[in-house]
Amino acid sequence: MANPGESALHYPLGEVLPEPGTTIEIAPGVNWLRMPLPFALNHINLWLLRDRGEDGRDGWAIVDCGITDEATRGAWQQIFERELLGLPVLRVIVTHMHPDHIGLAHWLTARWNCRLWISATDWNAARLGSQRTTSVGGESAAAFFASHGLTDATLLAQVRARTNYYGNMVPAVPSQFRRLMDRQVLAIGGQHWHCIAGYGHAPEHIALHCPELKVLISGDMVLPRISTNVSVIDLEPEANPLPLYLASIERMRALPAETLVLPSHGKPFRGLHTRVGQLAAHHDERFADLLAACAKAPQTAASLLPVLFRWPLDLHQTTFAMGESIAHLNALWLRGQLKREAGADGVLRFSPA
Ligand SMILES: [Zn+2]
Numbered sequence: 001m002a003n004p005g006e007s008a009l010h011y012p013l014g015e016v017l018p019e020p021g022t023t024i025e026i027a028p029g030v031n032w033l034r035m036p037l038p039f040a041l042n043h044i045n046l047w048l049l050r051d052r053g054e055d056g057r058d059g060w061a062i063v064d065c066g067i068t069d070e071a072t073r074g075a076w077q078q079i080f081e082r083e084l085l086g087l088p089v090l091r092v093i094v095t096h097m098h099p100d101h102i103g104l105a106h107w108l109t110a111r112w113n114c115r116l117w118i119s120a121t122d123w124n125a126a127r128l129g130s131q132r133t134t135s136v137g138g139e140s141a142a143a144f145f146a147s148h149g150l151t152d153a154t155l156l157a158q159v160r161a162r163t164n165y166y167g168n169m170v171p172a173v174p175s176q177f178r179r180l181m182d183r184q185v186l187a188i189g190g191q192h193w194h195c196i197a198g199y200g201h202a203p204e205h206i207a208l209h210c211p212e213l214k215v216l217i218s219g220d221m222v223l224p225r226i227s228t229n230v231s232v233i234d235l236e237p238e239a240n241p242l243p244l245y246l247a248s249i250e251r252m253r254a255l256p257a258e259t260l261v262l263p264s265h266g267k268p269f270r271g272l273h274t275r276v277g278q279l280a281a282h283h284d285e286r287f288a289d290l291l292a293a294c295a296k297a298p299q300t301a302a303s304l305l306p307v308l309f310r311w312p313l314d315l316h317q318t319t320f321a322m323g324e325s326i327a328h329l330n331a332l333w334l335r336g337q338l339k340r341e342a343g344a345d346g347v348l349r350f351s352p353a
Contacts, residue, residue, distance in 0.1 A: 002225060002226060003226065003278060005278045006225055008278070009269045009271035010270040010271055011267050011268065011269050012268065012269075013026070017034060018033050018034050020034065020035075020036070020075050021078030021082065022078075022082065022083065023048060023079065023083045026215075026260070026262065026268055027215050027260060028213065029049060029050035029189050029190070029191065029213075030050075030213065030262070031047065031048040031049075031083070032046075032047060032262065032268065033045070033048065033075075033083075035066035035071075035072050035075055035076075036071050037066075037100055038067075038069070040317070041100075041226075043265065044064065044066055044100045044101070044265060045064075045262065045264050045265065045266075046062065046065065046066060047062075047063040047064065047217055047262060048060050048063075048079075048084075049061040049188050049189060049191075049193075050188075051091065052090075052190075053090045057090065059087045059088040060084060060087060060088070060089050060090060061090060061091050061092075061189075062089055062091070062092045062093065063093045063095065063208065064093075064094060064095055064100075064101045065094065065103055065104040065105045065108055066100060066103055067099050067100050067103035067104065067169040068099075068106075068107065068168075068171055069103075069169075073104065076104070076108070088112055089108065089114055090112075090114055091114050091116075091178075092105050092108045092109050092114060092115070092116050093180070093208070094116060094122070095202075095205055095206055095207065095220070096122050096201070096202035096203075096204070096205040096206070096219060096220065097122035097123070097125045097202055098202060098220070099166060100169075102118070102122075102170055102173065103169045103170050105118075106171070106173060106174050109174045110174075115174075115176070115178050116173075116174040116176070116177045116178070117177065117178045117180055117186075118177050118178075118206070119179065119180050119181065119197065119203070119204035120177075120179045120181075120204070121203040121204035122202055122203050122205070122206075123177045123179075124203075125202075126173045127173045129170065130166060130167050130171060130172060130173050131167070132166070137160070137161070137162030137165050138159075138160060138163060140235075141159050141160075141233070141234045142156045144237060145159060145234075145319070145322050146347075147342075147346060147347060147348055148300055148301035148322060148325075148326055148348055149347050150301075150302045150318075150322060151302070155315060180195050181195060181197065182195060182196065182206075183195065186208070191210050191213060192210065192211070192212065193208040193209065193210045194208070194209045194211070195207075195208060196208070196252070197248075198245070198248035198249070199241070199244035199245065200230050200242060200243075200244035200245025200246070201220050201228050201230055201241075201245060202220070205219055205221055205248075206219070207219050207221055207252075209255060213260075214256060214258060215259065215260045216252070216255060216260070216261050217262045218252075218261050218264070219264050220263075220264050220265070221248060221249060222276065222279070224261070224263055224266040224269045224271075224275060225265070225266045226265065226266070227279060227283075228245065228279070229320055229324065230245045230324060230327050231323025231324055231326070232326040232327045232330055233323055238330065238334075239330065240327075240331055241327055242328060242330075242331040243331055246279075246280060246283060249276045249279060249280075250276065252276055253272075253273055253276055255272060257273045259272050261275070283328075286308060286328055287328060287331070289307050289308070290304055290307065290328055290332060290350075291332065291337060291338070291352070293307050294338055294350050294352060298349035298350060299351075300347055300349055300350070301322055301326045301348075302322065302325070304328075304329070305318070305321055305322070305325055308321065308324065308325055308328070332350070336353055337353055338350045338351065338353055339351055
C-alpha cells in the first residue's frame with residue numbers, strides 16, 4: 001500500500017536511477033543496479049559489492065538476482081561486460097526465496113562457478129517451491145481462499161488453474177548453498193556485514209548491515225514507498241506472520257538513525273526509524289479498521305477486502321490481498337481480540353471475542 005508519509009523520508013540521490021545494464025556506486029564498494037519485473041511492481045534493486053575471496057582473489061559479491069527470463073539474463077550480460085572491471089563474481093547472496101530475489105541464482109552461480117549464500121529455511125522453501133507444480137495456486141489454494149469467503153467462481157477457477165507460478169520464475173535452485181544466520185558477520189571486501197534475520201515476509205529473510213559504511217541492505221523487510229507484503233498462504237493456514245514482521249522491523253531501530261537503507265524496491269533512502277514507525281502505525285490502523293468492521297457484523301477475509309484495499313484488484317492482487325487480510329485477522333484472532341467460527345457453509349467468520 002502506498003506510503004502517505006513518504007515525504008518524511010530522504011532520498012539522497014533524488015530521482016536518479018541506474019539505467020538498465022549499468023550501476024551507480026551508492027557507497028564505497030557498493031553498486032546499485034535495477035532489473036525489470038513483469039508485475040505491477042516493475043523493478044527490483046540488486047547490489048554488487050566489491051569482494052575478496054577466501055583464496056585472496058578480488059571480485060564481486062552479488063546480492064539478489066532477478067527472475068529467470070531473457071530480459072534479466074540480458075541485463076546481467078551487460079553488467080558482466082561493462083561493470084565488473086574484468087573481475088569475477090565470487091558469490092551470490094540471496095536475501096530470501098521470492099522469485100525476484102532468487103530466480104536467476106541457479107544461472108549466476110553456474111555462470112561464475114560460485115556458491116549461493118542464503119538462510120537454510122529459504123533455501124529449502126525455494127527448492128520445494130521450484131519443484132511443486134501448484135505453489136500459489138491449485139486446488140489447495142482455491143479451497144483455502146473459499147474457506148475465507150472468496151466466492152467469485154471465475155476467480156477461484158483462475159486460482160485453481162494457476163500452476164507452476166513459482167517454478168516459471170524459479171525453474172531451478174542451486175543444489176548446494178552456504179547458510180546465513182542471524183547475527184553472522186560476513187567479511188565482504190574490506191567491510192563487515194552483519195546478517196539480520198527477519199520473519200513474516202519470507203520464511204527467514206536475511207538483511208545485511210554494514211556499521212562501517214552505515215548501510216543496510218534491507219531486502220523486502222523495509223521499503224520506502226509500499227508496505228511489505230505479509231501474507232498467510234494455504235501451506236500454513238493458522239500462521240501468524242504480522243507480529244513476527246512487526247517485531248523484526250522493530251529490531252531495526254537498534255541501527256543508527258542516519259543509516260542509508262538500500263531496499264529491494266523503490267530508491268535508497270534515509271529515515272529508517274521514521275519508516276519503521278510508519279509501518280507499525282499503518283498496521284495498527286488496519287487492525288482498528290478490521291475490529292470496527294467485525295463489531296458491526298461477522299466478517300470474512302474476503303468481505304474485508306474493500307476495508308483494507310480501496311481500489312479494484314486483479315487476480316494477482318486479489319490473491320496477495322486475501323493473504324494480507326487473513327494475516328491481519330489471524331493476528332487479531334490469535335491475540336484473543338476476535339473469535340473465529342466456521343459457518344454451516346464451511347466459511348470462516350470473525351467477530352468480537
Ligand atoms: Zn519478497
